[in-house]
Amino acid sequence: MHLDPVVTPPHRSVFDHMLTVPTPALVYDVDNAMRSVGRMLDDVSLVSGARLNVALKSCHTPAVLRHLADAGLGADCASVRELDLAVSVGFDELSATGPSFSDEGALDRLAERGVVLDATSIDQLELIGRTRSGSDVGLRLRLPIPETLDTANSFGANSRFGVGATDPAVHAVLARHRLRVTRLHLHTGQLSPHLFLWELRYTLTVAESMSHVELIDFGGGFYDFYADRAVARRALQTADELLAQWRARTGRPMAIRFEPGAAVLGPHGYLVTTVQSIEQAHPAYGAEVVQVDTSAWNYAPWHLPVAVPLDEPERQPKSTRLVSGNTLYENDFFGMTGRAGRPLIDMAAVSVGERLVLTNAGAYTMTNRRDFNLLGNLREYLIVDDALRPVDTEMAATR
Numbered sequence: 001m002h003l004d005p006v007v008t009p010p011h012r013s014v015f016d017h018m019l020t021v022p023t024p025a026l027v028y029d030v031d032n033a034m035r036s037v038g039r040m041l042d043d044v045s046l047v048s049g050a051r052l053n054v055a056l057k058s059c060h061t062p063a064v065l066r067h068l069a070d071a072g073l074g075a076d077c078a079s080v081r082e083l084d085l086a087v088s089v090g091f092d093e094l095s096a097t098g099p100s101f102s103d104e105g106a107l108d109r110l111a112e113r114g115v116v117l118d119a120t121s122i123d124q125l126e127l128i129g130r131t132r133s134g135s136d137v138g139l140r141l142r143l144p145i146p147e148t149l150d151t152a153n154s155f156g157a158n159s160r161f162g163v164g165a166t167d168p169a170v171h172a173v174l175a176r177h178r179l180r181v182t183r184l185h186l187h188t189g190q191l192s193p194h195l196f197l198w199e200l201r202y203t204l205t206v207a208e209s210m211s212h213v214e215l216i217d218f219g220g221g222f223y224d225f226y227a228d229r230a231v232a233r234r235a236l237q238t239a240d241e242l243l244a245q246w247r248a249r250t251g252r253p254m255a256i257r258f259e260p261g262a263a264v265l266g267p268h269g270y271l272v273t274t275v276q277s278i279e280q281a282h283p284a285y286g287a288e289v290v291q292v293d294t295s296a297w298n299y300a301p302w303h304l305p306v307a308v309p310l311d312e313p314e315r316q317p318k319s320t321r322l323v324s325g326n327t328l329y330e331n332d333f334f335g336m337t338g339r340a341g342r343p344l345i346d347m348a349a350v351s352v353g354e355r356l357v358l359t360n361a362g363a364y365t366m367t368n369r370r371d372f373n374l375l376g377n378l379r380e381y382l383i384v385d386d387a388l389r390p391v392d393t394e395m396a397a398t399r
Contacts, residue, residue, distance in 0.1 A: 003233070006039050006226045007267045008032065014270075017381075017388040018310055018357060023274040024294035025379045028064050028362055031386065033268035037071055040222070040264070043229070046236040049243065049255035053093065055220055056082045058261025058363040063382055063391045065089045068264070076217070076259040080109050087113065095217060095257070097140050097185050099124065099161070104131050118185035118217070120161045122169055129177025136212070137174075138183030141165050141203070145188060149198055153190035153224065161187070165206045180212040191221030193235035200239055200256075204246050207254065215255045222263030262363040269362025271300065271378075272310065275354050276326065287344060288321045292356055295325030297332040298372050299365050300358070304335055307347040310355035320344035323358070327373045334358060 014029050021027065037052075044052045053074035059065060060082075066089055069075075074093030075086040079100045086094055096110055097118035107128065110117050118138030119125040128137050142164055145156030163170045174181065184203050188195065199218060207213040225232050243254055273292035282289050296303070307323055309315050323345050325332035335343035350356055366378070380391035 003229050004039060006036050006222075006229055006263075008035065010268075011386070013386055014383055015310060015313060015357075017383055018270060018272045019355070020388065021272055021381055022379065023272050023355065024292070025272045025381060026299075026361060026365055027270045027272055027381045027383065027388075028061075028265070028391075029268045029270070030064065030067050030382050030384045033064075033265055033362065034067060034071060036268065037068065037073070037264060039229075040260075041071070043233050043236055044258060046233060047240045047243065047256060049253070050236075050239075051093070051255070051257050053095065053257055053259040054264050055259045055261030056086055057367055059265055060085060060367050061380060061391055062089050063380075064265065065091075067384075073264075074257075074259075077115075080106050083109060083113065083115070095138075095183075095185075095259070097138070097161075097187075102127060107131060116183055118183055119163070122163060122167075122173060125163070125170065125173050125179070126177075129173055129179050134178045135180070136182045137179045138185050138217075139163055139165075139170070139181055140185040140187070141206070143186060143188055143199065143202065145195070146198065149192070149195045151190065151192075151224075154195065154221075155187070155189040159188070181210045182212050183215045183217065184210075184213055185217040185219070187219030187221075189221055190224035191218065192224045192227070193231050196225065197235055197238060197242075200242055204242065204254070207246075208250065211252075214253050215257065217257040217259065220258065220260030220263065222258070222260040223266075226263065265362035266360050266364070267362060269360070269365060271305070271358040271361040271365070273356050273358060275350050275352050275356055278350070278352055282322070285322060285342060289324055290321050290347075290350060290356070291324045291326060292358075293326050294378065295327045295329075295332055295372065295375060296323075296334040296336065297325055297327050297329050298370050298375060299368060299378060300334060300361060301368055302337055302364050303358070303360050304337060305345070305358040305360050307334070307345050308357050308359070309348055309350050310357050312348075313357075315348035318346050318348050320346050323347070323356070327375065329372060 056075045069090045075091040076095045077083040078098035140162040142162030277291040279289040323334040
């Protein structure tokens with residue numbers, strides 16, 4: 001069976017639309033994003049009781065999120081304001097995890113919406129028990145990932161979040177406050193198909209000792225999961241078999257959720273910039289520095305973009321260059337992602353005044369926004385049904 005990759009190249013018309021917007025701008029190719037979402041939904045449907053949601057921390061733009069809600073995705077929220085945003089957009093399934101839910105007011109808001117919080121720490125679990133004794137609760141687990149499956153892009157025992165499934169202190173809180181664990185939540189960074197199946201077996205074993213667990217949320221990490229779509233689909237088919245066996249053996253229901261963020265929207269967003277300055281050979285960096293009219297520091301601290309001249313995306317030859325932002329900050333370079341060194345980007349030569357597109361900007365761009373040097377907001381645009389339109393400004397307070 002022929003399988004399209006989850007992400008396919010944008011239509012040429014997307015580049016034509018980007019030629020018409022003032023820079024700097026963030027353009028979401030919603031048409032292509034929804035094609036990718038459709039393929040993910042098709043794959044996730046291979047597992048009985050599975051559903052695809054989105055990590056709301058990846059995008060706070062209502063006009064984009066409505067397309068995901070209309071496609072049947074739910075939303076995972078990391079704060080009360082994200083919960084409010086998800087409700088206003090119309091997501092029909094909500095989940096929540098994060099350290100910000102650490103006061104009674106936040107717990108009240110979750111309870112009003114019928115959302116069970118997946119506790120990220122023993123202290124948060126204690127707060128839930130102290131204020132809502134006898135209630136349902138979820139546990140975000142910190143997993144002992146085997147060394148053979150652990151990578152630089154995964155978070156197991158080194159995660160900042162979660163509790164141990166066998167920690168006596170956790171079980172003491174659960175017993176003292178008569179809390180019922182109904183959900184297990186994982187987020188181990190990038191999720192390879194092999195790691196996913198290990199996590200499923202691990203959490204099904206945990207669930208056998210917690211008689212009320214009825215859902216396992218595997219978080220995101222779909223970039224690695226979809227390195228090979230055929231392999232990902234085989235893993236999902238195996239997961240369906242494992243879940244069916246577990247349900248038959250225990251006589252209990254079990255559902256699963258995925259809630260990627262970057263993999264849903266990241267490849268379908270484009271930073272459209274104008275080159276403002278070029279230093280041919282920086283004396284210390286040993287590379288050409290191309291400075292554009294927006295800021296990696298303000299918008300793209302996690303991004304690993306491809307950089308292409310907008311009017312000639314296939315331009316050759318290419319060589320490594322530094323692409324810098326327009327703030328007065330020494331390390332305002334695209335592609336930093338926490339690295340110690342300044343990142344070189346393989347790209348074609350450009351000229352001052354030319355438009356340069358930086359890819360992979362559809363997720364964690366506006367949600368990472370800071371206004372260093374008071375440079376203001378990016379303009380946002382959607383491409384829907386091959387038509388370009390500006391994003392509305394509702395819910396601007398979320399920014």
